[in-house]
Amino acid sequence: MILPARYGTLKGMSFPSTGRLTATQRTANKRWAGAGTGFLFVLATLACVAGFVATYYFFVRTTTGQYIDESALVEAVTLNGPAERATTKFLDWLPVISVAIAAVVVLFVTIARRRWKAAGIALAACVAANLATQVLKDWFPDRPFRGVETIELNSLPSGHTTLAASAAAAVFLVVSPRWRPVAGFLGGTFAVAAGVATLINQWHRPADVVAAFLLVGAVMLPAGWLVLRTGNRWNVHDDRGDHWASSRLWLLLSALAGVAAAAVAVYSLIKIAPGFGQESSTTNYFWAGAALIVITGYLATVAATWLFGLSARRRPSP
Secondary structure (H helix, E strand, O other): OOOOOOEEEEOOEEEEOOHHHHHHHHHHHOOOOOOOOHHHHHHHHHHHHHHHHHHHHHHHHOHHHHHHHHHHHHHHHHHOOHHHHHHHHHHHHHHHHHHHHHHHHHHHHHHHHOOHHHHHHHHHHHHHHHHHHHHHHHHOOOOOOOOOOOOOOOOOOOHHHHHHHHHHHHHHHHOOOOOHHHHHHHHHHHHHHHHHHHHHOOOOOHHHHHHHHHHHHHHHHHHHHHHHHHOOOOOEEEOOOOOHHHOHHHHHHHHHHHHHHHHHHHHHHHHHOOOOOOOOOOOHHHHHHHHHHHHHHHHHHHHHHHHHHHHOEEEOOO
16 A cells, blocks of 8 residues: 555554644744834834933923933032042043943954844944934034023933943844843943943933933834844744843843832932922932933833843744
């Protein structure tokens, strides 16, 4: 008896071939990274743009926003001394550190893993974010007078923060899904430290830093989606084993830092809010402003880590 090709034989018995299962596995393997999550990237990008516009309008165009922003900057004087000297040195070295980190990691990954497209997209987005910062800073008009004594020259968004955040984002884009959680946490921490340092050193107001984070997000998110779509081969998440770099601990640390900063912000604002035993502020606005920077930075870290983890292609278990 001659059996059809779709059957095999074992001691005279017939059974279905596993060719259909293999085809299913091949189909699962061919699912493109980023498939089905494009609308999430669009929503996240639009949220960054809307947040940027809202930040500019409230903190630059309104009296309340100007007062909060400027008060945080003025109260940073209380940290004069070792903290200011340390942040000054850090800010002086920040451009070199940011470029060095991005260049070394991106170059290594590009050569070792041959991720030429990803490197090109990430670096182009990094340059675009920094150019956009300088263009917007020059394009925005001077701060209008709203009864608050402040420097009228526009300083939004922060160039130093944009440089640090975009360098961290470029590294985040080119590493594999296994390494993105730890890269996100370390890069987010680096960007947050840069932003807080500009406030301590009185180079920028909190809103300048927050706007820089949002601008980087608006530029790097579309670039990240392109990296996923053009790097389907390596943007794959392996569920067959855990790795310390992909541990949920990194996401948890970012979330906890954001929650702690939110608690500091609430406590600081309650102490100066009317009707809650209002007291004259010496550092409350500063701590609230610094907390806003930390919240924004780590919220962006958590969101990016989650979104890229969701979008990475899944390798089916054998």
